[in-house]
Amino acid sequence: MNDKSEFTASIKHALGGKLEQNQIEKLIEKPKSPDHGDLAFPCFSLAKMERKAPHLIAQGLSSNITSSLFEKVEPAGGYVNVFLNKNTVARHVLAEIIQKKGDYGSQNIGNKGVVTIDMSSPNIAKPFSMGHLRSTVIGNSLALILEKCGFQPMKINYLGDWGTQFGKLIAAYKMWGNEQQVKENPIKELLKLYIKFHEEAETNAELDEKGRKWFKRLEDGDEEALNLWKWFKEESLKEFNRIYKLLDIEFDSYNGEAYYNDKMDDTVKLLQKKELLTESDHALVVELSDENLPPCLIKKSDGATLYATRDLTAAIDRKQRYDFVQSLYVVGHEQSLHFQQIIGVLQKMGFSWADSMTHVPFGMVLKDGKKMSTRKGKVVLLEDVLEESTEMAYQNITVKNPDLPDKETVAKQVGVGAIIFHDLKNFRMNDIDFSLEDMLRFEGETGPYVQYTNARAQSILRKSHFEPDMATADSFECVDQEWEIMTLLKEFPEVIKRAQEQLDPSQIARYAISLARAFNKYYAHVRILDPDDRQDQRLILVYAVTTVLKESLRLLGIQAPDEM
Ligand code: ARG
Numbered sequence: 176m177n178d179k180s181e182f183t184a185s186i187k188h189a190l191g192g193k194l195e196q197n198q199i200e201k202l203i204e205k206p207k208s209p210d211h212g213d214l215a216f217p218c219f220s221l222a223k224m225e226r227k228a229p230h231l232i233a234q235g236l237s238s239n240i241t242s243s244l245f246e247k248v249e250p251a252g253g254y255v256n257v258f259l260n261k262n263t264v265a266r267h268v269l270a271e272i273i274q275k276k277g278d279y280g281s282q283n284i285g286n287k288g289v290v291t292i293d294m295s296s297p298n299i300a301k302p303f304s305m306g307h308l309r310s311t312v313i314g315n316s317l318a319l320i321l322e323k324c325g326f327q328p329m330k331i332n333y334l335g336d337w338g339t340q341f342g343k344l345i346a347a348y349k350m351w352g353n354e355q356q357v358k359e360n361p362i363k364e365l366l367k368l369y370i371k372f373h374e375e376a377e378t379n380a381e382l383d384e385k386g387r388k389w390f391k392r393l394e395d396g397d398e399e400a401l402n403l404w405k406w407f408k409e410e411s412l413k414e415f416n417r418i419y420k421l422l423d424i425e426f427d428s429y430n431g432e433a434y435y436n437d438k439m440d441d442t443v444k445l446l447q448k449k450e451l452l453t454e455s456d457h458a459l460v461v462e463l464s465d466e467n468l469p470p471c472l473i474k475k476s477d478g479a480t481l482y483a484t485r486d487l488t489a490a491i492d493r494k495q496r497y498d499f500v501q502s503l504y505v506v507g508h509e510q511s512l513h514f515q516q517i518i519g520v521l522q523k524m525g526f527s528w529a530d531s532m533t534h535v536p537f538g539m540v541l542k543d544g545k546k547m548s549t550r551k552g553k554v555v556l557l558e559d560v561l562e563e564s565t566e567m568a569y570q571n572i573t574v575k576n577p578d579l580p581d582k583e584t585v586a587k588q589v590g591v592g593a594i595i596f597h598d599l600k601n602f603r604m605n606d607i608d609f610s611l612e613d614m615l616r617f618e619g620e621t622g623p624y625v626q627y628t629n630a631r632a633q634s635i636l637r638k639s640h641f642e643p644d645m646a647t648a649d650s651f652e653c654v655d656q657e658w659e660i661m662t663l664l665k666e667f668p669e670v671i672k673r674a675q676e677q678l679d680p681s682q683i684a685r686y687a688i689s690l691a692r693a694f695n696k697y698y699a700h701v702r703i704l705d706p707d708d709r710q711d712q713r714l715i716l717v718y719a720v721t722t723v724l725k726e727s728l729r730l731l732g733i734q735a736p737d738e739m
Pocket of ligand 1: 296335504
């Protein structure tokens with residue numbers, strides 16, 4: 176059932192072809208106040224075309240619109256206001272939710288087309304930063320949303336496991352490293368070495384040279400260099416995997432930068448063949464001045480390849496491997512220029528599919544208004560953050576519900592969910608403020624609030640041993656207090672579609688908050704468990720709310736405990 180298309184069709188019919196369907200659809204609004212109905216069509220642009228007063232057009236149109244879906248069609252000023260038939264809508268929506276359960280809102284926009292999602296992509300031997308966390312949870316949610324819309328997402332963890340920094344790290348380890356210490360605390364120790372290297376290099380120019388030499392040995396396949404690199408990578412991955420496990424996120428591919436090491440020659444050759452390479456200061460670049468971009472550096476004067484060379488190679492490989500319909504890069508906005516250059520170069524190479532590449536940028540994580548930095552020793556380790564959050568959630572639960580079974584599992588779901596929700600609830604380009612206390616509140620716009628609302632609804636269903644059935648949906652009589660919830664339930668598929676089109680999980684997070692709020696309002700005013708003849712109707716509404724809340728949380732990558 177789609178009330179908007181029904182309204183569009185009736186207006187189109189009433190206008191006798193004066194406006195096209197999509198023109199009408201664009202004009203339709205949702206009135207701010209429920210007194211003005213559920214949908215409104217403004218007649219002002221028609222008034223201009225027709226040179227007629229808007230209120231007269233509205234009057235004329237109103238008397239020509241009929242549908243069993245509309246209870247009342249009413250001209251008001253220059254608007255045609257439509258009041259939906261509450262029972263018809265409610266019965267439709269409830270029946271659909273009972274039938275489809277978690278599949279409610281699924282749609283086939285993607286036709287199984289593959290969408291690659293470059294996400295997470297932390298750098299080996301460095302801590303997993305807040306930025307990488309953002310990329311991980313935004314990417315994961317986008318994958319779930321895309322899948323819900325009929326696409327086939329491919330989550331690619333493009334590990335930062337290659338580049339000159341590994342030469343520096345090997346050099347540092349050779350000078351000052353201690354195997355035992357690194358084994359015990361890999362990321363912290365390797366980071367220490369890396370920082371020490373940079374500090375010493377400020378006064379000792381030889382160090383950079385040493386670093387470069389080690390990277391050259393690494394690129395040339397030197398055994399010692401390679402073994403150290405492999406070891407660093409293994410140790411790092413162990414730590415990263417612990418974080419992914421906590422977040423409950425898996426990847427389809429871990430092909431990172433190093434994977435493209437022996438494939439870059441082909442890219443350089445291809446660029447040469449297409450006569451796109453120019454020499455500048457002994458380095459090879461692709462000029463992008465007609466795109467108003469700085470040149471893209473492909474090879475340094477010493478022959479070393481760059482971040483861009485690897486990304487170009489990876490993009491070509493991904494197209495061949497997955498034949499994607501869309502290719503997303505969930506990476507902080509500070510890399511916007513880089514992706515413009517990559518896309519620009521691929522277009523110059525004649526790859527029309529470069530147009531289906533999209534950088535999905537996001538803002539920074541701030542603490543007390545400042546960027547949270549992993550540099551300069553002041554490291555916030557993400558694993559510690561997740562653990563602290565879980566611990567705080569545990570304490571909250573102990574106060575609220577001391578008898579809850581399996582508190583540890585629920586605390587983990589709530590603690591981790593709080594962090595994910597906090598990240599996803601605002602449009603991704605906004606910077607986010609990092610405050611565990613704010614994230615973990617059970618009230619306000621938080622993950623625990625939504626989870627808690629869902630658990631409350633679940634507990635009502637448990638208490639009443641309620642099983643939803645079609646007959647109750649089909650005979651549902653919607654009362655005024657239920658209409659807000661019903662319209663929200665009705666909107667869920669559109670919200671998902673918008674989130675997919677705009678690559679914006681916050682649409683779903685905000686929706687979940689609205690639905691939770693509407694439900695809590697209802698709960699505060701209505702006695703749900705009251706054995707009158709409407710109890711089953713109220714319970715079926717509760718059932719529909721939990722189904723959609725759970726699915727919303729799932730699309731954000733957040734668990735929904737049944738009890739908390
Ligand atoms: N490893 C990079 C970093 O931490 C992010 C990689 C993003 N993806 C890409 N295809 N360049 O900055």
